[in-house]
Amino acid sequence: MQTSLIKIGTRGSALALAQARETRSRLMAAHNLNEDEFEIVVIKTSGDRIQDRPLAEVGGKGLFTKEIEEALLDGSIDLAVHSSKDMPTVLPDGLEISTFLPREDARDAFLSPKANAPQDLPEGAVVGSSSLRRQAQLKRLRPDLEVVMYRGNLDTRIRKVSEGVVDATLLAHAGLRRLKLDEHVTSVLDTDVFLPAVGQGAICIESRVDDTRMLQLLAPIHCAMTAARLTLERAFLFEMDGSCRTPIAGLSEVDGNTIRFKGEVIKPDGSQTHRIEREGPVANAKAIGHEAGKALKAIAGPDFLES
Structure with missing residues (x-):
């Protein structure tokens, strides 16, 4: 019997709120709980406040998680719902990604x-x-295109295309589907040309490592297949020292007991790309990711990443 509200921390964008509500719905179904037994707590992050320049200039990925993680550590919230691609590869002491929902x-x-x-x-x-990754991939494919920095929520970005502010944009298909905005999609891009960001399409839930109650609550909604894919991809990114400053892409797929991975690192101007492919048993996902990251880093060389 719940004796207090389960507080779910999230950013305040429409997509972040949709992801928090999906988490709440899955927990309600798994435990026969009511909506009034939860509270969705909106937390404004540094990444949400900074809209006038690329995030790479002011600190990268952790800007979308720092304030939420602080609330998790001080007990203001019980769970934090994130887009996996926003998550740094190293988390604060005392916190862990305990749960992945099925990947979109x-x-x-x-x-x-x-x-x-x-x-x-x-x-x-x-x-x-x-996205520096998308910018680099566009320039690699079409050096003649003018690629401009373009921030704001999904509705804003879609509106700018319809108003002719830009001729086109690229967005995560998962986010558009979650917000029922996929009628605006002209086409979905082949991963051979536009390999996605590590973690794209996956919702993850962060919790305190010692919070047994929350870990037991989350266990039934955890997707083991998504966890294997993201474990590999995040291990790869960790070895690449990936940040918002480096165009890095990676995607894993599970086929039976086999996991397959493609990764790449690109010059920001699209002039040069290094790729790697690996496969192996799903049980070895983390080791495969670490090995792939080390191997690609060695192929590209330190000058490539530093530049």
Whole structure:
């Protein structure tokens, strides 16, 4: 019997709130709980406050998690719901990613009234993206495109395309699907050309390592397949020293007892790419990720990453 509200911490964007509500719904179904036994606590993060410049200039990924993690550590919230691709590879002492929900489509979506795919855009077209990875991949494919920094929530980015502020944009297909905005998608992009960000499409739940009550509550909604995929991808990113400053991509897929992985690192101007592929038993996901990251880092060399 619950004696107090289960407090779920989240950012305040429409997508973040949808992910928190999905977590709440899964917990309600798993434990026969009512909605009034939960409280969704909105926490504004540094990443939400900074809208006028690329996040890479001011600290990268942790900007979307720091304040939420502080609330988790001081007991203001019981659980934190995040987009996995926002999570740093090293977490604060006392916290862990304990749960992954089933992963949505990890691919990027292309939105444009002027072309069916980036390859078909008019010469010199303007494409908006805040992601260094997507910017690098676009420049690799089409060096003639003008790629501009483009932030804001999904509704804002979609509106800017429809108003002609930019000719096109790329967004995570998962986020558009979760917000029922996928009618705006022109096409979904092949991962051979637009390999997604590590963790894209996956919701993760962070909790305190010693909070037995919450860990027991979360156990029934944990997706082991998503956990294996993200364990590999995050191990890869850890070895690559990945941050918002480096265009790094990676995606794993599970087929039976086998896990397959593709990873790449790209020059920000798209002029050079190094790729790696690995596969092995699902049980070895973490080791495969670490080995893939070390191997790709060695192939690319320190000058590539530092530049």
